[in-house]
Amino acid sequence: MSDTHPEVHEERILWTELLWAFGVGIFIAASLSMIVFTALTRDINPPSNVERVDPKTLHLSGEFAEQNLGTSVGSDGSVTVRMIATQFMFAPRCIAVPQGRRVTLRFASPDVIHGLLITGTNVNTMVIPGFVAQVHTEFARTGDLLMPCHEYCGLGHSEMYATVQVMSQSDFIPEADGRVSCAKR
């Protein structure tokens, strides 16, 4: 390196590093702002729910007993879906949900770690034995959506999927006990 102006090189390198750090700082601030903005204005958050459930007695009583699984509409009009993810199926295999209404999805597993996503939506969660996985969402369009298990859970993993039937408001009519089942097609 030339002895005449080494300090010039040092200055240029420092300036370049500062410029890069400034650019990266702007990007980090912008992306964090976007995440906070959408969380506050559009209700888009990472699902976070810490709620314990005993996986050994899941099926015997409580909200995940067989008679309570599926879609139910509360007296206040809230829609809650309860499902069990087990090797190698979801119970029930089909759930009915209304279009354009807030839906609470609750999942539990009695055996191993499962995961699920609903195609075309942002619903994506793991189902860990011992915890209730809960996701809130709103379905924009009617139609049948695929809900596969996306966490390898054993040899039958690829056969583990369910169907989410999104119904229009007029078709989504609860029974007397508040339950809604998939339409026969």
Added chain:
Amino acid sequence: MPVEQPSAASDSFEVADEVSETALADVLRVVPLGAGVLAGTMVALLVLGYLAVYLLVFLPRGPVG
């Protein structure tokens, strides 16, 4: 009597480049600019990809939480 070994300098490929200190300094001065442009372009493409997925796929899929 020691056996004469071939010198590296006798091979034309092994002879050190004849570059003056000034020319070397000139080359080194422009290297950070090129690296900066390359890294900046790649990071910009990455950021654009992230923004495209976030704005065109993630947000239209609706609320979740």
